[in-house]
Amino acid sequence: xxxxxxxxxxxxxxxxxxxxxxxxxxxxxxxxxxxxxxxxxxxxxxxxxxxxxxxxxxxxxxxxxxxxxxxxxxxxxxxxxxxxxxxxxxxxxxxxxxxxxxxxxxxxxxxxxxxxxxxxxxxxxxxxxxxxxxxxxxxxxxxxxxxxxxxxxxxxxxxxxxxxxxxxxxxxxxxxxxxxxxxxxxxxxxxxxxxxxxxxxxxxxxxxxxxxxxxxxxxxxxxxxxxxxxxxxxxxxxxxxxxxxxxxxxxxxxxxxxxxxxxxxxxxxxxxxxxxxxxxxxxxxxxxxxxxxxxxxxxxxxxxxxxxxxxxxxxxxxxxxxxxxxxxxxxxxxxxxxxxxxxxxxxxxxxxxxxxxxxxxxxxxxxxxxxxxxxxxxxxxxxxxxxxxxxxxxxxxxxxxxxxxxxxxxxxxxxxxxxxxxxxxxxxxxxxxxxxxxxxxxxxxxxxxxxxxxxxxxxxxxxxxxxxxxxxxxxxxxxxxxxxxxxxxxxxxxxxxxxxxxxxxxxxxxxxxxxxxxxxxxxxxxxxxxxxxxxxxxxxxxxxxxxxxxxxxxxxxxxxxxxxxxxxxxxxxxxxxxxxxxxxxxxxxxxxxxxxxxxxxxxxxxxxxxxxxxxxxxxxxxxxxxxxxxxxxxxxxxxxxxxxxxxxxxxxxxxxxxxxxxxxxxxxxxxxxxxxxxxxxxxxxxxxxxxxxxxxxxxxxxxxxxxxxxxxxxxxxxxxxxxxxxxxxxxxxxxxxxxxxxxxxxxxxxxxxxxxxxxxxxxxxxxxxxxxxxxxxxxxxxxxxxxxxxxxxxxxxxxxxxxxxxxxxxxxxxxxxxxxxxxxxxxxxxxxxxxxxxxxxxxxxxxxxxxxxxxxxxxxxxxxxxxxxxxxxxxxxxxxxxxxxxxxxxxxxxxxxxxxxxxxxxxxxxxxxxxxxxxxxxxxxxxxxxxxxxxxxxxxxxx
Numbered sequence: 034x035x036x037x038x039x040x041x042x043x044x045x046x047x048x049x050x051x052x053x054x055x056x057x058x059x060x061x062x063x064x065x066x067x068x069x070x071x072x073x074x075x076x077x078x079x080x081x082x083x084x085x086x087x088x089x090x091x092x093x094x095x096x097x098x099x100x101x102x103x104x105x106x107x108x109x110x111x112x113x114x115x116x117x118x119x120x121x122x123x124x125x126x127x128x129x130x131x132x133x134x135x136x137x138x139x140x141x142x143x144x145x146x147x148x149x150x151x152x153x154x155x156x157x158x159x160x161x162x163x164x165x166x167x168x169x170x171x172x173x174x175x176x177x178x179x180x181x182x183x184x185x186x187x188x189x190x191x192x193x194x195x196x197x198x199x200x201x202x203x204x205x206x207x208x209x210x211x212x213x214x215x216x217x218x219x220x221x222x223x224x225x226x227x228x229x230x231x232x233x234x235x236x237x238x239x240x241x242x243x244x245x246x247x248x249x250x251x252x253x254x255x256x257x258x259x260x261x262x263x264x265x266x267x268x269x270x271x272x273x274x275x276x277x278x279x280x281x282x283x284x285x286x287x288x289x290x291x292x293x294x295x296x297x298x299x300x301x302x303x304x305x306x307x308x309x310x311x312x313x314x315x316x317x318x319x320x321x322x323x324x325x326x327x328x329x330x331x332x333x334x335x336x337x338x339x340x341x342x343x344x345x346x347x348x349x350x351x352x353x354x355x356x357x358x359x360x361x362x363x364x365x366x367x368x369x370x371x372x373x374x375x376x377x378x379x380x381x382x383x384x385x386x387x388x389x390x391x392x393x394x395x396x397x398x399x400x401x402x403x404x405x406x407x408x409x410x411x412x413x414x415x416x417x418x419x420x421x422x423x424x425x426x427x428x429x430x431x432x433x434x435x436x437x438x439x440x441x442x443x444x445x446x447x448x449x450x451x452x453x454x455x456x457x458x459x460x461x462x463x464x465x466x467x468x469x470x471x472x473x474x475x476x477x478x479x480x481x482x483x484x485x486x487x488x489x490x491x492x493x494x495x496x497x498x499x500x501x502x503x504x505x506x507x508x509x510x511x512x513x514x515x516x517x518x519x520x521x522x523x524x525x526x527x528x529x530x531x532x533x534x535x536x537x538x539x540x541x542x543x544x545x546x547x548x549x550x551x552x553x554x555x556x557x558x559x560x561x562x563x564x565x566x567x568x569x570x571x572x573x574x575x576x577x578x579x580x581x582x583x584x585x586x587x588x589x590x591x592x593x594x595x596x597x598x599x600x601x602x603x604x605x606x607x608x609x610x611x612x613x614x615x616x617x618x619x620x621x622x623x624x625x626x627x628x629x630x631x632x633x634x635x636x637x638x639x640x641x642x643x644x645x646x647x648x649x650x651x652x653x654x655x656x657x658x659x660x661x662x663x664x665x666x667x668x669x670x671x672x673x674x675x676x677x678x679x680x681x682x683x684x685x686x687x688x689x690x691x692x693x694x695x696x697x698x699x700x701x702x703x704x705x706x707x708x709x710x711x712x713x714x715x716x717x718x719x720x721x722x723x724x725x726x727x728x729x730x731x732x733x734x735x736x737x738x739x740x741x742x743x744x745x746x747x748x749x750x751x752x753x754x755x756x757x758x759x760x761x762x763x764x765x766x767x768x769x770x771x772x773x774x775x776x777x778x779x780x781x782x783x784x785x786x787x788x789x790x791x792x793x794x795x796x797x798x799x800x801x802x803x804x805x806x807x808x809x810x811x812x813x814x815x816x817x818x819x820x821x822x823x824x825x826x827x828x829x830x831x832x833x834x835x836x837x838x839x840x841x842x843x844x845x846x847x848x849x850x851x852x853x854x855x856x857x858x859x860x861x862x863x864x865x866x867x868x869x870x871x872x873x874x875x876x877x878x879x880x881x882x883x884x885x886x887x888x889x890x891x892x893x894x895x896x897x898x899x900x901x902x903x904x905x906x907x908x909x910x911x912x913x914x915x916x917x918x919x920x921x922x923x924x925x926x927x928x929x930x931x932x933x934x935x936x937x938x939x940x941x942x943x944x945x946x947x948x949x950x951x952x953x954x955x956x957x958x959x960x961x962x963x964x965x966x967x968x969x970x971x972x973x974x975x976x
């Protein structure tokens with residue numbers, strides 16, 4: 034008999050590695066939830082009218098080795114050159130101890146946002162180091178935990194100036210020697226908000242009677258010059274104008290910092306602190322400012338507080354200013370930080386220390402001086418003005434194009450300013466030989482030999498030179514050997530719970546497997562070392578991968594076009610809304626500025642609407658958490674002449690597939706509005722239903738969630754958008770676009786191999802199966818817990834989608850237990866808490882993902898059931914109402930080792946409440962943190 038041909042298929046397929054439950058587990062779980070099959074459960078969960086017919090169209094899943102070999106071939110089509118383009122992106126050397134032990138380490142890249150600070154102390158310390166580093170280098174006392182990229186940070190600074198000025202001053206000035214991508218992005222963001230963006234030479238500013246809220250200066254300029262801004266900043270302040278400086282982080286080790294010039298805000302990128310260029314990202318931008326502007330500053334802020342024992346403990350500070358709470362009153366829609374990259378940058382500073390950073394900077398500047406001197410000897414025009422790493426050359430006797438071509442033939446990319454001048458930027462990776470080759474490329478075929486060592490010098494005058502110390506804290510002066518650095522990294526890692534320890538069941542922000550084969554290509558040199566503005570003929574591999582990924586995402590969503598540019602979910606929301614605004618304006622309906630948003634929506638939704646220049650009108654929800662269709666219809670009709678869009682999350686933020694979704698979309702379309710779908714919950718739809726089929730016009734996709742980009746402790750992320758055909762021309766980078774949404778054309782391109790590999794490995798059947806198991810896992814857990822905790826919202830047939838919400842409010846009355854107490858007690862059981870008090874106060878939203886095994890689901894359910902038993906002990910008087918394991922959680926090793934244990938329950942119950950905690954125990958690093966104390970005594974840097 035002939036062999037079964039399938040025996041020849043790859044044996045290292047991925048689907049069964051990604052999906053946790055086995056077939057036997059699935060049968061057992063279906064029996065408990067009362068469904069005969071996965072198909073029946075899907076029919077009971079998802080409205081029939083929106084079910085997808087037929088396969089996705091991607092094809093079968095692939096073997097891991099086969100796919101990686103194929104991707105190697107694609108990567109090889111990228112031609113990685115020595116990059117001298119500059120524009121805020123530099124070659125850098127990632128110390129191997131940081132590359133291996135942070136960037137490539139799941140103990141760091143699978144952590145969640147540090148909302149449960151007691152089990153996030155390591156990452157919070159690294160972020161506090163980052164904030165200290167930025168505050169020291171910029172000379173401004175308060176820095177946040179990072180932003181997305183330099184250009185968007187500059188736009189955030191503009192909005193910050195606007196809000197500080199209480200929007201009474203409606204214009205913002207941008208120096209014309211800022212990086213061009215920054216100018217373009219700030220101008221587009223200003224246009225959306227109705228701010229007049231003026232671009233010109235700072236010398237032309239007339240401050241008398243000004244309407245300026247702020248000015249943006251590049252330091253050093255995009256062409257390399259280091260300007261003396263003293264008198265300009267004095268004039269700005271005399272007129273009540275705020276000053277923003279976009280500063281090179283490495284240059285600040287040598288040149289006078291923005292704070293000493295009198296700047297009010299500093300922004301920039303920390304990419305050159307050991308983070309690969311990655312064709313544009315992800316990178317950690319920075320922002321620092323004066324202490325009085327703390328509540329106006331966007332992004333996250335790590336602060337020092339104290340725990341229950343009075344010991345120092347770190348947490349996210351003044352969170353009441355974030356868009357999750359302030360919603361449409363927020364001053365920014367930023368909901369994240371680039372944590373993983375900020376950690377890398379801070380560790381780079383820890384490893385090198387202040388002396389090491391100055392040594393790197395002096396070397397870069399010395400090479401730049403040598404290059405400038407050599408080009409002058411060749412007769413080219415190079416300004417004598419002070420520079421750090423970049424020179425702008427006006428060739429004498431040779432066309433710029435011929436020089437750029439000659440350099441390219443020698444393996445170097447130069448910057449073409451388009452006016453006959455050439456930009457050359459050097460960096461940490463530059464060598465003597467590199468400078469010799471660059472001089473040769475300007476020699477027009479001459480064999481003239483110039484000694485680089487004899488040319489090196491220092492052109493920085495005293496009034497521009499830095500005179501103040503920086504990074505004097507012990508942490509930046511203690512870990513300079515690799516042994517000490519390795520131990521420090523692992524010491525911090527041990528204080529953080531990640532997917533390496535247990536499931537992280539956060540509703541709305543899925544923490545699923547980030548497969549190793551998905552992560553491997555991120556650090557391949559062909560992807561990691563590419564400049565975002567490298568010539569297109571050198572980036573063929575990236576472009577091929579983008580085209581395939583865009584096609585796959587279009588098939589998954591049903592949309593006609595996809596943009597990969599948005600580099601976070603919040604930026605995807607903004608890009609989608611700006612596309613809708615541009616569409617209305619193109620049709621002569623610029624007055625459409627009303628955005629309908631359900632009261633249950635993610636906090637970023639109303640914040641993004643406001644940043645996009647829209648006015649928010651809230652739509653009510655019914656007692657089941659669904660959109661109140663009657664209220665929606667009434668408000669759509671009321672605003673039919675100025676309705677721009679509805680922002681809809683599907684499945685809903687309550688974890689339910691709303692039956693009326695098509696009717697909802699029809700109502701909005703009938704009133705000439707567009708439907709924006711928040712794709713945060715797309716992982717419950719892939720292969721089963723599509724956003725375009727329910728009536729959405731645009732949808733952002735959280736690639737850090739549904740498509741396996743790791744959360745990274747709060748970032749990196751990607752938020753591409755898919756749009757219907759009529760919106761395709763309004764995407765970022767297209768002819769009718771509102772403008773760019775991120776600094777680089779493809780956003781955080783360096784992590785796009787992750788979703789590419791995930792989708793290709795899973796294929797049609799695997800992607801669908803992942804969605805089915807995600808829904809099964811949620812319904813299984815809900816069934817196991819419903820006898821112990823009320824399930825708040827359910828769908829038509831009593832089913833939830835991929836997540837469910839349990840109600841804990843009544844425990845406050847019955848036992849004095851709040852939802853926070855349950856969250857902290859879960860740490861003693863070795864778990865991160867589910868999403869707490871959102872979208873309903875006093876609830877927990879649980880999302881298991883498809884990657885967790887039945888055993889892990891059961892372990893978490895067992896922990897929740899045991900905690901319910903501990904609450905019951907309080908209710909019947911067996912445990913003290915104020916002194917019990919929940920109120921005192923989490924319990925640290927120091928607490929139970931103390932000779933002063935005075936609690937009425939045992940140490941054993943405190944720290945070994947379940948059998949598995951004896952096999953492996955994750956110890957919280959600190960006791961319960963006093964959050965109000967930290968906000969009252971705001972400290973956001975190393976002491």
